[in-house]
Amino acid sequence: MKKIKTAIIGAAGYTGGELLRLLVHHTACELMYVHSNSQKGKKVTAVHPDLIGDTELEFTDEVQTEGIDAVFLGLPHGQTKGFLEKHPFPAHTVIIDLSTDFRDESHGFVYGLPEVNKTKIQGAKKIANPGCFATGIQLSLAPAIAKNWVKETAHISGITGSTGAGKALSETTHFSYRTNNMSVYKLFTHQHLKEIKQTFGQINPDFGQELLFVPYRGNFSRGIWITAYFPFEGELQEAVQAYKEFYQNAPFTWVSEADIDLKQAVNTNKCILHLKKEKGQLVIYAAIDNLLKGASGQAVQNFNLAFGLEENMGLNLKSIAF
Structure with a gap:
């Protein structure tokens, strides 16, 4: 070769x-x-x-x-x-x-x-x-956007490791700040929302719902955990099947029917997803490595x-x- x-x-x-x-x-x-x-x-x-x-x-x-x-x-x-x-x-x-x-x-x-x-x-x-948060959020919600299931505001939270801020030292990447600590930044205004909305508009031109994203700084070095949810009238198994079909040709994005944790994805190029339905909401968890898949x-x-x-x-x- x-x-x-x-x-x-x-x-x-x-x-x-x-x-x-x-x-x-x-x-x-x-x-x-x-x-x-x-x-x-x-x-x-x-x-x-x-x-x-x-x-x-x-x-x-x-x-x-x-x-x-x-x-x-x-x-x-x-x-x-x-x-x-x-x-x-x-x-x-x-x-x-x-x-x-x-x-x-x-x-x-x-x-x-x-x-x-x-x-x-x-x-x-x-x-x-793509950006790291953008990757996790898009893979969390893309199948639902394609199905036109997100008809109201989608609520999203994401926590990222300190490497997401880059190598240059800053006030909020100091060990003494980051360890045993958590904080929110860029509430509802994170720069990755622009590219996320662009993709969702391409997947579904009728999509225009609000995405309320709360980003957190985590007290670990690498990885991103996303939790996204929105009102959903269907059954959980219908959603799981739709997600599996959407990602059937994606070698790195996997839908797990068992609960997941962040370390399953850290040091890999995988995005691992898990879906739940609680109190009328479809809830999607996503785990990625911010430096690899992100x-x-x-x-x-x-x-x-x-x-x-x-x-x-x-x-x-x-x-x-x-």
């Missing part, structure tokens, strides 16, 4: 590190260079020491555009557009952007949620990777689809389980 010549821009952070961990072992990928302005000249293992024995690459601050088949962009939100204007890649290069910049599908980008947009992603040259793992899933590879190539990962 001819290797796909690949680069990572912004490889020093959490999502960049996860991309490295996945791609150094991806059998179809040849990592040509990894970019970081802050870590230039350092060995990758000096910044990501767990990769000792896996790579001898060093970080560079130079951007090579020619001869690259695929590039992953792990830049801070708002910087990707300017970067691509300064460093245009050839038309044949597949660009996978992990920032918010093109999730509105502007500038020819396709929104990279494979469970909804697989056909569009296959063969795409520009892919905007970021780098899904980016590699999109890479596989764009190049016609097996969708799960390089992503058969083991959960931490306990």
